[in-house]
Amino acid sequence: MxxxxxxxxxxxxxDIIAANHSLLxxxxxxxxxxxxxxxxxxxxxxxxxxxxxxxxxxxxxxxFAGYLPSPHxxxxxxxxxxxxxxxxxxxxxxxxxxxxxxxHLLNIAAHAGDRYGTILRNFFADYEHExxxxxxxxxxxxxxxxPPPDSSSPVSQAGxxxxxxxxxxxxxxxxxxxxxLSDLSGIVLKYIPGDILTEELNELVFGIMQLSSxxxxxxxxxxxxxxxxxxxxxxxxxx
Amino acid sequence: MKPQPVLLILEPSDIIxxxxxxxxxxxxxxLAPLRDYPPDLPGRLSRxxxxxxxxxxxxxxxxxxxxxxxLAQARPSMAIVALVYQYVEPQLLETFRAVLDIxxxxxxxxxxxxxxxxxxxxxxxxxxxxxxRETEVLLLVAxxxxxxxxxxxxxxxxxxxxxxxxxxxHKTGIKSVAxxxxxxxxxxxxx
Numbered sequence: 001m002x003x004x005x006x007x008x009x010x011x012x013x014x015d016i017i018a019a020n021h022s023l024l025x026x027x028x029x030x031x032x033x034x035x036x037x038x039x040x041x042x043x044x045x046x047x048x049x050x051x052x053x054x055x056x057x058x059x060x061x062x063x064f065a066g067y068l069p070s071p072h073x074x075x076x077x078x079x080x081x082x083x084x085x086x087x088x089x090x091x092x093x094x095x096x097x098x099x100x101x102x103x104h105l106l107n108i109a110a111h112a113g114d115r116y117g118t119i120l121r122n123f124f125a126d127y128e129h130e131x132x133x134x135x136x137x138x139x140x141x142x143x144x145x146x147p148p149p150d151s152s153s154p155v156s157q158a159g160x161x162x163x164x165x166x167x168x169x170x171x172x173x174x175x176x177x178x179x180x181l182s183d184l185s186g187i188v189l190k191y192i193p194g195d196i197l198t199e200e201l202n203e204l205v206f207g208i209m210q211l212s213s214x215x216x217x218x219x220x221x222x223x224x225x226x227x228x229x230x231x232x233x234x235x236x237x238x239x
Numbered sequence: 240m241k242p243q244p245v246l247l248i249l250e251p252s253d254i255i256x257x258x259x260x261x262x263x264x265x266x267x268x269x270l271a272p273l274r275d276y277p278p279d280l281p282g283r284l285s286r287x288x289x290x291x292x293x294x295x296x297x298x299x300x301x302x303x304x305x306x307x308x309x310l311a312q313a314r315p316s317m318a319i320v321a322l323v324y325q326y327v328e329p330q331l332l333e334t335f336r337a338v339l340d341i342x343x344x345x346x347x348x349x350x351x352x353x354x355x356x357x358x359x360x361x362x363x364x365x366x367x368x369x370x371x372r373e374t375e376v377l378l379l380v381a382x383x384x385x386x387x388x389x390x391x392x393x394x395x396x397x398x399x400x401x402x403x404x405x406x407x408x409h410k411t412g413i414k415s416v417a418x419x420x421x422x423x424x425x426x427x428x429x430x
Contacts, residue, residue: 065329119425183418184418186412186413186418
């Protein structure tokens, strides 16, 4: 019952962004810049030489809770651009979002007294390590299973020399990354004394919540698109 | 015979209102529908006492969005259902008891709405204090013990440990082991 209309190729790009402003974060990862005037998604994608089906798949997953492309769409859309997209997400999280959150968190930790300060600093340091390890594992062991789209070697050969990790490895757990982040925002909201640096606390909680919802979608892209696609591609290599 | 549920429709489109009235006429007592969001909606609802308020979420003026949650809380016997045919922010939809998509099959619409009436939210007061046993389990989780280890240490089944863990997460809102460790520290349960 809870279905909204998914976005389609001939909708105006500007209307789609107005409908879900969090897609503003997605555009630079696809290399799309603002200033697309009245152009439709299809026209913008053609301009940037992007596959419109792929772009819409991303937009729809970010926008509609529970949206997943049909098995047919999944089987007929080239998902190679997904790896560069996910890599660019990783870069964004590691070089922009986490440092942003860390800056506010350290400032709060410095004003929150020894006890709270130490707890916050340790929690975040552990979290940062876990994120780095998690991304490094994916970039080293999972992403290479799908060669870049312009690779001269056919997919069958490119993937074939790599051992396929067991399924449990492929779908390694994202939920802890998201859970720990939402726990952090809950802890800051409930237990850090609210009489210090109100603005800073708000910035921190907003920052964490934004990253948390972005990471949730990111995990969905990996679990519901990338992993099934890798499995399918390795089983039935493209000609 | 059970009385028919009383339904109030708040929808700007004449076509859609007429369609709903045709589909629901025999099974619901339909109040005169509204085409705009009235500023005195809470007052009207307490006068009209509908069982279901079927509301197009795009009609709610932005500043009164919070009012919706308050309305739902004040009148738990009334189901507020979103009537959706275009993009609506997911956060806003969450404040509704249920969502009715306009593409729902005509023959199903009445049944869907009846179901919404039946699922009253659980409003019984509950305690967010951890029990003694839950605190024991929390401490062991925070120290990195697995459910199996906790079961052995406390001489209870793994199933019971998992139930305690679920309750702990429900009461504290914290899911990760790292988060639970912080919770234990902040409550002076461990150093």
